[in-house]
Amino acid sequence: MLENQKIRPASAIGPHGEELTLDNLPPPETTRWVSRRKAQVVAAIEGGLITSEEACARYRMSLEELANWQRLFDRIGVPGLRTTRIQHYRERFPDRLWSS
Numbered sequence: 001m002l003e004n005q006k007i008r009p010a011s012a013i014g015p016h017g018e019e020l021t022l023d024n025l026p027p028p029e030t031t032r033w034v035s036r037r038k039a040q041v042v043a044a045i046e047g048g049l050i051t052s053e054e055a056c057a058r059y060r061m062s063l064e065e066l067a068n069w070q071r072l073f074d075r076i077g078v079p080g081l082r083t084t085r086i087q088h089y090r091e092r093f094p095d096r097l098w099s100s
Helices: 035-046 052-059 063-076 083-092
Strands: none
8 A cells, every 4th residue: 555655755845945844834724825825835835745736625726826826936936926016027027928
């Protein structure tokens, strides 16, 4: 049975160098998504702590919304995840595809 189980790390490195574990990820009932929390979820996925599908189920979000977070984080970093700055980045990077 063990050979069929995927081995996952117990922790991942967060967007600011902090250690992320399942226990210190944003709680599933989070409703206020500040850029720091979004970045923690993206870093947890990139670090193999959780999968995209698990994150979507845990936080009741679509794969499209999560993919948008990942694109913004990869292109701009944590500041790109601020909802108040999306228009600024759309103007700064007009050649990019942006989802609403």
